[in-house]
Amino acid sequence: MGNLHIIHRSLSHLDILESEAIHIMREVAAECGNPALLFSGGKDSIVLLRLAEKAFRPAKFPFPLLHIDTEHNFPEVIDFRDRRAKELGERLIVRSMEDSIRKKRVILKRPDQSRNAFQSVTLLDAIAEFKFDACMGGARRDEEKARAKERIFSFRDEFGQWDPKNQRPELWDLYNTRVHPGENIRVFPISNWTELDIWQYIEQEKLEIPSIYFAHPREVIRRGSSLLPVSHLVSPMEGEKIERLSVRFRTVGDMTCTCPVESTASTLQDIIIETAKTRITERGATRMDDQTSDASMELRKKEGYF
């Protein structure tokens, strides 16, 4: 009986955000015929997994985990992804962009081109293959201005497309999950969380995260205002030189366009302090693909990106 305690206080903002996310996941499980949870090994989807444990344990998750692998991912993250799925004893489905390239569903101009935008093709193919009617993802509204206008239950037509002008009204916590065959919804249980909330929750729950989120020495190239990590896909152009700096990643995605920030934060506490003080948005600092134009994310979402 050691765990029993009585609540004498009002709930914290993290308690309320957690309960909201659990409620959303249970609605998906109960009302959607064949849902999946998108798990990349990144920090937001790591939080989603803990929320799913809170929502469904002691039973198994009533959905598989799905990863759309660009094969441009950091090896530390892929190792972590596989290990975490195994520890949880949950089914992990991986669909790779190589398959889409082989089937000529994706045609790259250059082999080292960023693959983020093409994830949509592989994702839509996986949705069709498994007949998923709902995919839960770790997107947050504070990440980007197109996300800020998206519903928690985001309806997609039979082409997988998002129509920002024609979204279903979303009132109270009453989610309309009904779709016609071929249509599907994307569900974002942590829509209302910010980057800082995520880090505070990771600390509160003592969640393990891939090592590249912590400060480590890495070879990078300065390009514009970003630091590009040197890898087999990224090497210096003329006039650029390789530097070895102490950096950490704020997001983990395609290696060709995900940039670390200079940092010496080696613990979660350090990261929380840095996040609270930072003056640059998460995507602004770390995603080259969102800097292409003012509407990059909006355009990608209209193509089926999550």
Next chain:
Amino acid sequence: MKNIELLRFITAGSVDDGKSTLIGRLLHDSKSIFEDQLSAIENTTKKRGLSGVDLSLLTDGLQAEREQGITIDVAYRYFATPKRKFIIADTPGHEQYTRNMVTGASTANLAIILIDARRGVLTQTRRHAYLANLVGIPHLVVAVNKMDLVGYSRETFESIVKEFEGFASGLDIKSIIPIPISALAGDNVVERGQNMPWYKGETLMGVLENIEIDHDINLEDFRFPVQWICRPQTGEWHDFRGYMGRIESGSIRVGDEITVLPSGKTSKIREIATYDGPLLEAMAPQSVTLRLEDELDISRGDMIVKSDNLPKLSKEFDAMLCWLSEEPLEMGKRYLIKHATKTAKILLNRIDYQVNVNTLEKEEGLDSLAMNDIAKIGFRVQQPLASDSYRHNRSTGSFIVIDEVTNNTVAAGMMI
């Protein structure tokens, strides 16, 4: 970690009232705008041939909006101070977007109604106040903006407040907080400024940080709509059967006597289970798993309540309805209702009257409703629903109406 509270609010007003500028100001002065966002809007301001930083550009999210210079949908913004985390639902003020305001308002603790000091109380001001009240927002801030353009005149402010209060006395608003501000210059938003020494009240940020919100949630009446049944049926959990859901209102303790609705069967709480271990007591809005002393037949859509505090159980309801769809309401057509965790067929059988949200006059004798119409209606449900009046309980008094053919959400309803 330090406990901070969560406050959700909406801003209602048109582009011309300076709503986007106000939100930009709140974010800017609370240091919630990031440098890259600031440099992006500086660039855009320059591209449009203007100078300085147009803070309204921060909230204009979509390409379509930036092209047209309008706000077309509800956008959510986040910022935090050491006292609270804030979620803003930014809703447009145009006439055709009543549905967006109702959407944004449905989860808000507080509404900021913007009035242009030069124009005073307008039709849209009345509409916004009526809607905020209809949706049961407990706190209303009347922000009289553009005070810099009326010479920071106390008389202008007071006469606008008087006119607003006159109108609002016909409504049932609990607390109205008037504040004279200039979103452009920053007066009384986060910083007090030098221009209105006659104003002794709190700044807008002061109100947002300090207003009491503990009582916004109903902590009296325990209501637990069952979302999901947990039956692992494996190994050590072979006999585990738990009812998962979120406590929508009230609180519950181990040993409490409960009733399951609509069946009326009774039992006692054996355990309040969570991933982090069992609790002796839990309260709204926690998500928990309830285990009962007895094996009862309970499924999703049922509601667990305390036996000494029962909601209304009925198939016949009166409600206020806000029609959201471009397809008008058709009497006699079958619709679905989603109420708590239950979805059921309904028959709308009466429109008592429609409310003209501009004059608050009631119009009778209608047999259809169009988008943005608000009406008192009567309906019958196929199966009995356990509900409370919306005034008493926002969670168990609210519902949405879904068109069974198109699957669209066509209306939002509030039980009377």
